[in-house]
Amino acid sequence: MKTVEIEDKNFLTKEDMFLGGKTRKLVLSMPKKDSITEMFLEKVVSGYKSCGIYLQNKLPLDNKVLRSLSALDPDARQHSSFLKALKTLGGIIPARLTEEEEDCIEAEIHRFQADDCLPQETERVDSWWGIIKKSGQYPALSKVAIAACTIFHGPMVESSFNTMGDIMDPKSSNMAVETYNSIQTVKYFIKSRETTATKLYRRDDFLYSPIDRQLTRNIMKSSCTYRERLKKRNHDEMERINKLQVKNTSELDSKKKAKLTLQAEAEKDLQAHVKQQAKQ
Template sequence: MMGHLVPPECDVPLEVLKFNVDHTLPLYLDGDSMVTWWANIMATGKYPGLNHVVKGGLSIFHGPMVESSFSAMGDIITQKSTKMSMATFNAIQTTKYVLKSRCQTAIQMFKRENVKLSTVDKALCKNIRTAGTKDKTRRKQALLKKKERQEEFGCQPITSAEQSRKIAVEKDRQAHVRHRAAQKRKKALELLVQAKKAKK
């Protein structure tokens, strides 16, 4: 049944039985990283077939409920928003769901009867003002965590074609600057030599 996931020489059912009675496995506590825990097990090399199955399972998309997200994703995620974070997507999806369930627009939902005297939702105002800063902080923390995990597991960061092109262009620019500087030094030396010869 899992022949397409594991090498043919592996007996996964037998490995599962051995895994269930293995007292040498590292202790897993609430809050621990599942990836790190399994990485420690994989490092032992005890369960090669089971490790293949686990790798496949951990690579499955497990963000918001997939079935209910596909219809909304087409309206939210476009070519200009492909790098949207999961937290932002969840917030947009929740807002769209609430507005749709109440049959209201955003203006209708947050409309104040009296602009001057109606109570202001201070929490809402605070969230609006700090949303951008929180998102930037969250992205920085996620990037740092990603780099730490890459260093921990010895992974090399994957660069996109655009990033590779920018790196190549920057290298060419630096090489051009060095070449021009070398030419200027050479010309200055030639002028200096000519000046010394003229004095003689």
């Protein structure tokens, strides 16, 4: 796609290119050599050409990671570039392979390509590779594939910005990045269950129903972690102030007040002197 020549000879004819149902009916109802229709079709062709050139320059079609990720598709085994793509993927995805797995992953890839007894394809690629991992036939390869499937992608990227927009405001400007990550993780967990927080932790009787002990422990641990982090941050700030030998703010405020007082007294003396000179 990166090397396709976007020229008129590679385009569909004006009669076959996509125009939309209503537009096509309108074009067909016009005379064949109508000047307005011909001008419109020329602009459509020019628009398709400009769009194609823009997409070639804008889209990461030659990105090594994205091209290698295409090898995760079960149907990719039928293509000649499968071996190269999957080997490249094994070298760039941090799957934490052991030395033994690094030695045998290349052999697994070749054996995997020729395997005719693989399970039936599923709707989701990550689920299919999960089945491969459970089989135990390709431990190193499946570990790399599942690590690649965990890459953050899809329309959820845009929704994450909307989620952060709901959280961020002038009052939360000092919120740590770790807190944002934690909120995002919780929201994705609840959304994957197709439920809400109130439904997930609902108690039929809020007085007598047993509480979720794990949730209570997590809340207490989160509070302790936050207090320790806040204490460490204050300690680091005090060390930084002491290192820079910055004086206490209260001392600075008192000096500022003394300076203003002296200025006021000087102005008062000046006015009295001016009045005395005027009387003389």
